[in-house]
Amino acid sequence: MKSLRLAVIGGGVIGAKHAELISNYRGVDLVGISDIDQSVNSLADQYKVAFYNELEDLLLTQRPDGVIISVPNSQHQTVARICAKHKIHMLIEKPIADSIESADRITEIAESEQVHVLVGHHRRHSSLVKKTKDLIDDNDFGRLIGVSMLWALYKPEDYFEIEWKRKKPGGGPLFINLIHEIDLLRHLCGEIVEVYAKASSETRKFEVEDSMVISVEFASGALGNIFASDSSASPWSYELTTHENKYYYPVDENCYYFLGSKQSLSFPKMELWNYENTESSGWQYPIKKSSNLSDEVDPLVEQLKHFCDVIKGNALPYVSCRDAKKSLAVVLSIIESIEKKLPVTISK
Structure with a gap:
């Protein structure tokens, strides 16, 4: 061939x-x-x-x-x-x-x-992400109530030697890094209808933010939050916890938590929590933890494989232009919320 x-x-x-x-x-x-x-x-x-x-x-x-x-x-x-x-x-x-x-x-x-255009939100091709979506969408998980995300690590000083990374627009963790988290939130939890965010640049004193907190509301009524910082001495981020990219020091920690009415899930350790007896649910009853790890794959390789299938006409883009535009719209609404110091409804 x-x-x-x-x-x-x-x-x-x-x-x-x-x-x-x-x-x-x-x-x-x-x-x-x-x-x-x-x-x-x-x-x-x-x-x-x-x-x-x-x-x-x-x-x-x-x-x-x-x-x-x-x-x-x-x-x-x-x-x-x-x-x-x-x-x-x-x-x-x-x-x-x-x-x-x-x-x-x-x-x-x-x-x-x-x-065809495939947009490179490559984390959607991760086996861990696909397993997470399967678990959240399963009836056993119940109704998704909320999600909590941490993206907190320390970018070395030489990272900022490139001037545009210190400047608006385009620099800062929101556009460079958190677009990944926002896209995964939409992919895993459904469309985001409102955001409210605050940002700070007090640590590095650059024009762009170094820390931020974002509250989100989903169309389903579920709620979520993200705390993000590229100036904290901490390991709780997708990059360090998933071990996908060998450049980052690997740690055995979680960075996302998905909370359901019947089960809850930590990511990327894929620990599923639920009551041993559904008839006896409550804080005084035993709650158990089970592991749901899947075989790891390199999402960038999987994305390339998928792109080849798209070119051959064997598949449609997993992340289309219209889909990716919705993630961009959320990020732009977060910027608007920071500037206006108000909640912002996402335009349909």
């Missing part, structure tokens, strides 16, 4: 990771890398593929079946328009765009040119 031809657009940290994954994946050929930064040429040399400063040159010369777009959020629409014009399917890194208007335009362009 003929190998799929994939190219990477944007050779930063995540673009380099995608290049590595493609080069190690059977049935797929990395055919080129494009970036306006000439220094990214070294990444192309590493994988022995052609480097292009001009995106059009890559598309016309290599004619890839699909591209992975990992440029800054503000450039997603421009790059997507060029790729769609050439009838090339796309995996666009999260968030889909930096504005609702831009997200809408990407959707319109893709539909007009009849190309």
Whole structure:
């Protein structure tokens, strides 16, 4: 069977990771890398593929079946328009765009040119996340009452040597990191209808936030909260607790808690709590814990596999433009809530 031809657009940290994954994946050929930064040429040399400063040159010369777009959020629409014009399917890194208007335009362009767009909310491809959704959706869990999330770790000082990470818009943990948590909340618990958030930059004194607390209400009536900080000496975050990315120091802790009327679940240790006897429920009765771990997979590899299926016409995007736009809308509403110091209803 003929190998799929994939190219990477944007050779930063995540673009380099995608290049590595493609080069190690059977049935797929990395055919080129494009970036306006000439220094990214070294990444192309590493994988022995052609480097292009001009995106059009890559598309016309290599004619890839699909591209992975990992440029800054503000450039997603421009790059997507060029790729769609050439009838090339796309995996666009999260968030889909930096504005609702831009997200809408990407959707319109893709539909007009009849190309597929998969948005890179890769954690949805995690076996732990899929198992979590199965457990929460099961009738045995009962009604979802609430969820509590912690995203608290310490980013090293050299992380902020790149100026845009200290500046608005685009810098700060909300857009860079918490878009993951927001997307998982929607995916696991249903649509979010209202948010109320407060943020602080008192620890690092940067223009962007370093800590924040977010209250959410779901369409089902369930409630949730997120405490987030990139300046706390703590391990309670998806990155450190799931052990997915070997860059982060692994810890055996939980970071999310899902609370139901019949059962409750901790993540990622997948500890399910319920009363031994459903006829005797209450704080004076025994409550037991059981483990529900599943085989671990690399969600980035699973996402690449799924993208290949999308290109071949064997699957529709697991995270579509319209789906990803809803996660972006929640993040933008959180920003609005912080600025106005008021609860904000999410526009439908």
